[in-house]
Amino acid sequence: MATEGSLPGVAIVSDSPLQRHRLQDAIGKFGLASAFTGDPDRLMAYPTIPDVQLWLVTLEDEADHPTLFDFLLENTDAPILFGLDEAPTPGSTEFFRWERRLVDKLEQQLGALEQLDGKTTLEALDQPPQTVTAPERPHWIPAGKEGEPAEEVWILGASLGGPAAVKAFLDSLPPGLPIGFIYAQHIDGNFTDVLTRVLGRHAHYALRRAEVGARVRNGDVVLLPVENEWYLDAAGSLQQKSCPWPGPYGPSIDQVLLNVSDHYRERCHAILFSGMGNDGAIAAPILQAYGSRIWVQNSESCGNSSMPDSVKATGCTSFVGDPTQLARKLTQTIEESWLLKRRQQRDSA
Structure with a gap:
């Protein structure tokens, strides 16, 4: 190796x-x-x-x-x-x-090819807290009710270069959006504690590890473990299988996309960040068929662009941008959705 x-x-x-x-x-x-x-x-x-x-x-x-x-x-x-x-x-x-x-x-x-953002890279991110000014939530978007299950879930898939990109994305989101996240990051299990600390420090979204029986709530960023496969049961609760994730790396982003979309369908979307390989490219067309949005980080801002480039090559992506642009696009998309909903309610009254 x-x-x-x-x-x-x-x-x-x-x-x-x-x-x-x-x-x-x-x-x-x-x-x-x-x-x-x-x-x-x-x-x-x-x-x-x-x-x-x-x-x-x-x-x-x-x-x-x-x-x-x-x-x-x-x-x-x-x-x-x-x-x-x-x-x-x-x-x-x-x-x-x-x-x-x-x-x-x-x-x-x-041996294992993927040199994940290991101790050296994560420690570079694990610095004393700094003041991060997040944008304000547009007034058209009602705040997500804290503690309630999220109606809409976005999967954040990342690999090599991913922690820095996902952190920048979360730090660029306004607080209180009515959505939850599931975070699938290829990483050595020994670095999970550091990753949890780094990603949970500045963002307004609570990074927490997956727990059996829990549901994805508004404001959550649920970090999936590396070792065994996880899925959602009929009630939308997180469950763990006794078998490892399929494929060369854990968690398998393809399998996460399939397992989460099996429950949420068109209310499940995905953003693929920096990474090596092609994880996510097989499942992306299936999510697109459900009506899900598939976005990717642009090549210029990636530590390694192979993974998002592979997903982009499927023709399923509807937006490409750097982490800040992805955060801005997500806020805009939620705002447009709520404005449309209000207009429909007004027209039907």
């Missing part, structure tokens, strides 16, 4: 230019550096074999390159992955599943 701040070197060998391109893009999403990309003839013409930690080899016809495997086995001690599946069309559900299968194979050889 690479040390923090370093990128494991991977070599890609394929006789298909398209396959090389898609493999190179895919490993970049998971924080890997492509130390060599080329066809077998180019590799064997090199004066010295590249020094990498893993080889990815995929050929349209292995019979066309009978000496390649012997060449690799004689010249490198690094693991070699042969016969990878052909990459489907980018942006499709099958493509995102292909990427997940690929990362599973990569992690079997290299």
